[in-house]
Amino acid sequence: MATRISCSVVSILVLVLAIHQPFTVHSRSLKSTDPSLTSFQSLEGAIKGQTRHGIREVKRYLKAFGYLDYGEGENDDVALMDDKFDETLELALRSYQKFYRLKVTGKLDADTVKQMSAPRCGVPDLVHPRHVGTNATKPSKFRMVARYKFFPNNPKWPPSQTRLSYAIGPVPKAIPLEEFRGVCSRAFQSWAEVTAFTFEESTSGSADIVIGFYRGNHGDGNPFDGPGNVLAHAFYPTIGRFHYDAEEQWSFNPGLTETDLESVALHEIGHLLGLAHSSDPNAVMYPSIPPGIIHRNLSQDDINGIRALYPEQR
Numbered sequence: 001m002a003t004r005i006s007c008s009v010v011s012i013l014v015l016v017l018a019i020h021q022p023f024t025v026h027s028r029s030l031k032s033t034d035p036s037l038t039s040f041q042s043l044e045g046a047i048k049g050q051t052r053h054g055i056r057e058v059k060r061y062l063k064a065f066g067y068l069d070y071g072e073g074e075n076d077d078v079a080l081m082d083d084k085f086d087e088t089l090e091l092a093l094r095s096y097q098k099f100y101r102l103k104v105t106g107k108l109d110a111d112t113v114k115q116m117s118a119p120r121c122g123v124p125d126l127v128h129p130r131h132v133g134t135n136a137t138k139p140s141k142f143r144m145v146a147r148y149k150f151f152p153n154n155p156k157w158p159p160s161q162t163r164l165s166y167a168i169g170p171v172p173k174a175i176p177l178e179e180f181r182g183v184c185s186r187a188f189q190s191w192a193e194v195t196a197f198t199f200e201e202s203t204s205g206s207a208d209i210v211i212g213f214y215r216g217n218h219g220d221g222n223p224f225d226g227p228g229n230v231l232a233h234a235f236y237p238t239i240g241r242f243h244y245d246a247e248e249q250w251s252f253n254p255g256l257t258e259t260d261l262e263s264v265a266l267h268e269i270g271h272l273l274g275l276a277h278s279s280d281p282n283a284v285m286y287p288s289i290p291p292g293i294i295h296r297n298l299s300q301d302d303i304n305g306i307r308a309l310y311p312e313q314r
């Protein structure tokens, strides 16, 4: 029986890998409809050594965002299916707490649970080199620096490509297209102002970058999770794909429960250009954004990051 289970897990894995190979092999383990993914409140106070219902969801969450790694293969899948608060989980929590500048306790304390329940970008905070490109450096190390970050091996647009075109893909009826085009145009313009990139909307069908709204499993191996938690994701250069989760409450001018389209666009374009997540809470590249918040200006950290990635553009 155990062999049969692991065989089917492996075949699901192979299928997902066949669909999509970039940086989020992680999300194979996320159950997109599982509500406990976004609600860890009942686990508040959990510490190493305990077995508590729902710990597996914490492990999957930390794995999805790059903090937890049991290694590839069967060990990984077995560990992610049990509710034991083990040493690996404690280490992952410590590194999560460090990134978010929380008190580093290794426990599921109140601040940690609160941060884990916040709406956020689907791109992992720590990207394992083996999930990007083929020239990975030391495979056992995560890249971790103080503020702005790049993806492993620094993927970027080549010097010959500073004029990037973008196209707008599927947009829900509830979001007026003309207004949404304005959002994209302004967000691209913000990045253009601090780089040598220019961005032009393409209406011909072919474009370097395509932006659209998708729900659930949408074919790139990174299924969205319904309302809450993951808001959007985008891919590092030169993949050029930026997806909003269509099941969020989007707004051009958000109220208390809505999320600002333009703030999220500004963040995701940072990924399209090669920036990973920053641990600077003032940065546009910080991973989470609460509902109702507008953050439409690049911070010095974002500008420093993009200029460090494209020094030839200065």
Ligand code: ZN
Pocket: 121, 122, 123, 267, 268, 271, 277, 287
């Ligand atoms: Zn992000």
Ligand code: CA
Pocket: 224, 225, 226, 227, 228, 229, 230, 231, 245, 247, 248
């Ligand atoms: Ca979501």
Ligand code: ZN
Pocket: 214, 218, 220, 222, 233, 243
């Ligand atoms: Zn996607």
